[in-house]
Amino acid sequence: MDNFGDDTFYVNAQWSTAKNDWVLEDGSPAVELDPLNVPDGSSTKECLMMVNGQLTPAACDVASQVLCENTGTPGPESEDDGTARGEGYDICDNPTGIQCRNTQTGELLVGGETSADNLTTCSLQDGAQCDYNCDNYEVRYQCKYPMPECTTTLPPTTTTAPPTTTTAPSTTTTAPPTTTTAPPTTTTEPPTTTTAPPTTTTAPPTTTIAPPTTTTAPPTTTTAQPTTTTAPPTTTTAPPTTTAPPTTICEPIREWSPWIDLHCPPTECKYGEEHSLGMSCYQTGPTVNDSNTARIYCAENGGVVVTLSTPDEVGYIMNEFGGDTYYVNAHWSTTNDEWLLNDGSAADGLNSLNVPDGSSTERCLMMLNGELTAAACDIASQVLCENTGIPGPESEDDETARNEGYDICEDPIDIQCRNVRTGEILENGETSDDGLTCSLANGAQCAYDCENYEVRYECKYPMPECTTTLPPTTTTAPPTTTTAPPTTTTAPPTTTTAPPTTTTAPPTTTTAPPTTTTAPPTTTTAPPTTTTAPPTTICEPIKEWSPWIDLHCPPTGW
Known part of the structure; x- marks a missing residue:
């Protein structure tokens, strides 16, 4: 407006009646016009003009001056420490490091590196340098300065003695043996006395004591009576078998044609x-x-x-x-x-x-x-x-495909349209982002700035032969009863024999095992000892970066 506000000229915009909005000449939305409150166009005022400083819809055959816009190319770029000092920046005479940063992308270069587009070099000697078609860069320098005052540090040193472990000797205690003697068990028959008839001389009676007699009881045999067990009868029923009447299928066959691409947008x-x-x-x-x-x-x-x-x-x-x-x-x-x-x-x-x-x-x-x-x-x-x-218009339809020899039925029941470049598939009645419509009536149609599409059609054909199926029939078999024979079980005889009675138990001696007692070890830890090392003096120089400096922007017009 400052330079051409009094002139009359066309603006890059065209009214789209289909989208009811302004679009650029390449068909993309003219979003830049949104905040300018530009009035709508119409079918008779499809162009946008600057008239007396106002954006106005107008017919496209109005005589006017021409105002063209071209994109220039950036010229060279140069940032160095000498120029920065001349502009008052406090930079040391001998910097030790440099960094160069692209103000548009943020790409950071260090000393000796070249940018990703191989156009800009970053060096400590020359700064940021580029000859042609350059992005804008800013630089900063690193300098060393002596430390104004040395720093003394007294770090303490701590020494900890290892722990000491003391173990007491073990003590063993042995209990005296214990002897137990069981008394013998003896069964003895009573003594028998025999007296001789009297004679002239009467002898003294003689007594004989029989030795102890061991009595063993005879064995006892017990025989159990046999037991008879009869199992109950078992009934088994077979599963039913089902058979249904036959079914006849005569559905039509549905088939898709191959993808067809007969036209490419010119x-x-x-x-x-x-x-x-x-x-x-x-x-x-x-x-x-x-x-x-x-x-x-x-x-x-x-x-x-x-x-x-x-x-x-x-x-x-x-x-x-x-x-x-x-x-x-x-x-x-x-x-x-x-x-x-x-x-x-x-x-x-x-x-x-x-x-x-x-x-x-x-x-x-x-x-x-x-x-x-x-x-x-x-x-x-x-x-x-x-x-x-x-790209110009795009058109694919079934009639053209038949004329080119494709076997497509006269009345397709469905259609699909596919973008050859992206693979996007549209169904019947859908519209793509670039304005192409896919319909069974017209095929794939787009009027302007269109991508290339291919189409295919679905048809119904009668089944050449009907299919008959014989489903299963249900038959139920009568149940079957099975009776098991009785089972007789006879227990074997049991014989019990009593052992003899005489039992003399030997003496039993029991000795308790010795008992050993071991005292737990005692651990003694000495307290830590702290030793202080002699002081350390640090006199390292200070390293500082300058602020980012951007004194030159590549000029336009190269």
């Missing part, structure tokens, strides 16, 4: 280019004197200097523009010793093309007489620009 070039390959559109421009002018011309027309990325693209460019001389999107990096794209990224597409190396005097890549050649960057040549096109 590429629509935004600036009327007549040459395209895939999503790339190509246009030639005027003759320029150096590579930088060629780059600026292509950027002003919405693109970049032609970028060769595949052998197929090289073949197409050679067929269409092989006789021309033009710059190619690449420059030689003496730091990395390889070709890089103009945005600083690796030119991986050139690896399979056998491109010769560049040098410090031949830093640009050109197409000369059909050959990719390293050359100086100030050679006059034609301009060849490359722009990214927009």
Whole structure:
């Protein structure tokens, strides 16, 4: 508004009646307009214009001035300690360390490292340095300063003596033996006396004592009566068997067709280019004197200097523009010793093309007489620009598929639509995020900026032959009764014999085992002894980092 507020010009926005919202020319939502309170458009006012300082919907055929917007390229970056001192930063004359930090990504480099894009170097000697297409960096330096006062420390030392263990001798006590004598048990028959008839001489009576007699009782035999056991009868019932009447099945067969992809959205070039390959559109421009002018011309027309990325693209460019001389999107990096794209990224597409190396005097890549050649960057040549096109409409339907020979029934019962790139599947009646609708009536349909889809259809066919099934029939068998024969059990006779009675027990001597008593060991731990070592004096220098310093931002327009 400050620079062009009085002019009338178109703004990058178009009213979408389908979405009822403003969208950018590439079809994406114009979310930047949300906080600006832009009035809605209509079917007759599909364009957005700046008129007298106001954003206003208007018809797309109103005469106006043109205001273009291009994206510039960042220039060089440089941060060093000399410049920082000149701006008043307190940095020592001989720093001992450096760190460089990308203010956009936070990537941190230390002394001697190079950034991930191989464009910025961080060194103690030169600071943060980058020649072209650079991010903004800030730096900080580490310095050593002498300690203003030494520090004395008296650390105590503690010594602990190991514990001492004392064990008392064991004491053994033996009890005297104990003797027990059992009395004998004797059974003795009474004595028998015999008297002789009287004679002239009467002899004195003689008494004979019989020895002890041991009496043994005769054995006793006991015979048990036999026992008869009869088991109860057992009844067994067989499980039933079931048989049902036959069933006939005549369901139709449901089958899906193969995936069908007969149409790919064509590429629509935004600036009327007549040459395209895939999503790339190509246009030639005027003759320029150096590579930088060629780059600026292509950027002003919405693109970049032609970028060769595949052998197929090289073949197409050679067929269409092989006789021309033009710059190619690449420059030689003496730091990395390889070709890089103009945005600083690796030119991986050139690896399979056998491109010769560049040098410090031949830093640009050109197409000369059909050959990719390293050359100086100030050679006059034609301009060849490359722009990214927009996919056109997408259409897949069953009628077109039948005309191409696909066997699809006249009345499909279902449809599925699948995104060839992402694999997303839409069912009948669904709509994708890019606006494609999937319906049984129309197939897969999208009007603008569409991805490629494939479709398949489900059909019903009559079963060629019905299937008859004979289910099981239930039959119940009568129960079966089984009676076991009686069982007789006879116990064997039992004989008991009494032992003889005479028993003389020998004396029994019992000796108690000795008893040993051992006193538990006694442990004595000496108290710790603390020894204080002599004092230690520390005089290490102090290391400090400076604040982050950002005095230079890469300029735009390189």
